[in-house]
Amino acid sequence: MSPMWGSTAQYEVIHWSWAIAVYLFLAGISAGSIIVALLVKWNRHERSNSSIWDAMIKSGTLVAPVSILAGLFLLVADLGRPLSFYWLLIRFNPLSVMSLGVLFLLIYTPIVLVFTLLVFERTIVKYTWLSPLGSFIEWVKSLHSYAKTIEYFLMAAALCVGTYTGFLLSALYAIPLWNSPVLPIVFLTSSISSGIAVNILIGLVFFKSTINTESIKYLLVLDLRVIMTELPLLGIFFVGLLYGGGEVSSMAKAALSHGGLALVFWLGVIGIGLLLPLATVILALRSHVYRVGYILTNATAVLLGVLLLRYYIIYAGQIYLG
Amino acid sequence: MAKAYRLIFDENLCIGCQACNVACRLENDVPEEVYRLQVHVTTQGVFPHLGMHFERRSCVMCDEPPCVSVCPTGASFQSKDGLVHIHESQCITCKYCILACPYHARFINPLKNVVEKCTFCFDSRLSKALDPACVSVCTTEALRFGDVSQENSTVAMLSRKETLLFPKAHLGTKPKVCFIPARKGVKV
């Protein structure tokens, strides 16, 4: 029948667009970088300022608050009515993953800021233009005795932040491509991998002047381990969808094979984000050539892959609705 | 006893004339380009073995509404008589509910910039014991509305007599809108 029921444009609107994809990426990086920073901190015993590990800790502590604040800003800006965001702060729905997310972010963000101040205490004291924070720093210093407790809470909050984004999407049974229990695991893993990558990147560029071959080799192998975790997880996620009932399977097939979006996945997420670093690492390990350049390229490629994964999932879910 | 509203859409009687579509727009001041209600008419099959199908697309007023459980501010809420409403002032237009709705019934009102959907014409009609606008204008009386908990209501009697299909029933949303499927024509 020729269409005579009016425009169906409202059914094709992409409601969560690039801003949300970027937010998921930033939330993931924030949680991932702080988790990695904390893990490194808890496992390294030397307090050498010039080791790569210290650089990674410093990087994570810097990246985490910056990215989460940028992400929160994006979230509020993307709202249809940004000025009404305060309702999120005064109303709570325990059934809503978004509401839970707001709660986690409200706990996580101040703690991460406090942690940043603790770690960069000496740097802040050095710079006079940060002196207004002085009295605040004094109070923060008094928390030193609780440092370990704060770090545990921070780890817990970061895990919540890193995981809730996955549940945000997977809770919607109306969207076949999101409604998988594997999605939160994919997102958490991906966010940790992005945390490793960004910490290496920022750490090398801003906080470390030299790095030795052993460390490079170690980082490359770390990359390898992360990719070998992510690839199978992504595989499990999509295979799970392909074996899903009815429209889940056909939507997944279409999303993986149609048009530009499928290209984003295969070229961007798999190609650049996973296979390129994998190839680089294997090549480097085989030929025993360890250059800093490889690491920087790999880290950037991984980050791009993680961003594109968020983008792909967000868009594919809303386009291939069935 | 609590009300148990039900809206029965008889696909056999529907002729796809869109009188309901237009009445809804007029009753609820729906802005141009967006719709609270449409009836989609599709031809299925291969010539000459064909079937024509009529599908009402609008909020189905779930008893277990996913749009309510996902709303972070409680702007999307369910009243005591099971109807799902939207508190315009509390809606931050985060669009989570639009994505959560398996029936794609929600949309953003471009003038007010809040989320909107069919309300069974609650404010202007149902709260005054009138049927929703679409039900009242249907050319062929394909829409029946009422309280299924009342034994002698039209919807209760029809529910006892006819085969009723609840859209996407497997999702457990328990919609109040159901339909009597077409008995004729090829079904693909």
Add this chain to the structure above:
Amino acid sequence: MYRDFEHADYIVNFGHNLFEGLDIPLSKAMARFAANPSKKLIVLDPRFSIMAGKADEWYPIKAGQDLAFVLSLLHVWLRDAKYDHAFVRRYCIGLEALKASLKETTPQWQERYTGIDAKTIERLADEIYRAAPRCILDWGHKATTSPAEFQRTRAILIANVLMGNVEKKGGIYFAKTPEMLNALLQEPLFPLLQSPYPSPEVGIARIDGAGEEGSAYRFVPKKHGVLNAIADAILTQQPYAIKGWFLTRHNPLVTVADPQKMRTAMASLDLIVVNDIYMSDTAMMADVVLPESTYLERDESIHLHHGLVPSYTMRNRALTPLHRTRSLHEIVRSLADALGFSHAYPWKTMQELRAYQAKGNSALLESLVKRGYVQATIPHLFVREEASVRAFCERYAHVEPRHVAEMFERRRKTPSGKIELFCAHIEKAFAGYGVPCAVDMDVQQNYPYTLISGKSAIHTNAHTQNVPYLHALMPDNPLWMHPSTAKAHGLRPNDTCYIENEIGKEKVKVFLTEGIRPDTLFLYMGFGRQTPLLPKIDRKGSSASKLLSLKTAPVCGAMITNTGVRIVRA
């Protein structure tokens, strides 16, 4: 003749698309019928319309071939003597002439015309006969026409007659007019209305010759006339020169065949006055436009509706006119004043008009003002339905069955007083047309495709296309085409191309659907307009009228709305 859809068990529908060409009471009755699983609906239509979508069996009959289908049905019934013998014997003449004419119109014969299997005809003929008299063969209104329109509609009516459903419940019936019922009941239960308008003797020949001796349109009722004759009458100045045209609520440049010719004809007139609520294509050619208020803004006169029970309706305005418009009654009355004819009108205001119509019946007027609708509740009377007549006579003690029978038999509408299966007076005027026969069925005329058209439920004729809410639903009318046809011409969805024949050429947009015969094309009507003051629809969509010829169907003068076309690439 009226159709009792509600109580029929079996209906054969000949392209009568009541679910898109809405006629609310009939559409409602058909919807209820079609949704009833114990009833059977057969639909014949080259297109899978909404009506076809509700059918138990849909036959994509070739356009214009309804007549062949019906003649074969009649053949089967006459061959097997399966018809209402008693009714035919008592009320009909010409049976032998009919039998003779239909000797060759077998189910096998009709196959090559309609594309419907002979076995199907045999089965349907049997099913209809078994369902009789609670069966109806529905001749429609506004199904697209072929030159065989007179033959086809008459053949369908004869099919009903043979099935003996006349004045039977679930069949067809004559209107029980107020006069008939008042006489039967011997009390003026149903008010008779006075006509408020003068009907002067015009005294000169009609330009279309409708109802006039010796004219090709002598059998066309004067109140209908022949629209198709107007353009030629103007251009040829026969039977006299026409200087002006007053049109009311009529848009012939869209709804009548060959608007190109009509435009030329209209351009030659001295004065064109158009009364409409929209600045239609025709209004754009007017010297004077008299804008009318919409139905919500005007009080109207009392209308008497015929059927089983007479009913009276009266529209009351819901609001005062938003702009400087007037109702048609006000316009006509003011014009009468200006022209010096006030004396011919026994009323000045609408209130006075209504009072005049009702002959002062204040009870009727009050009810109509309050509810807008009055219908007395009397039992439905089907003259040949025993139970119905009994119930009626029980209710009205002084009425006896013989009074009812007499009321029916007093109808003398034909020269012989009987139902004429062979019409001598038609045969005299149009040799060969006295009895149903297989003629005039070719609409495709050596073209590869037949173009058909129809209404949609969204728009009303060629009026409402610019109304914003309706326009949003249906802003234009793509051409329905079967995918195999499109493939043959290398066309894809939404491509543009042209359809043309000897009358005209029209640009179209392609809509691919399985719901149409590969040799047929379809357009919803009311688009392809030239309405610069209705910008939403100006030059949007396509007009099938541009490809229709002003030639009319023999005997009945109907416009022929099926036509042959070819497809031309852009």
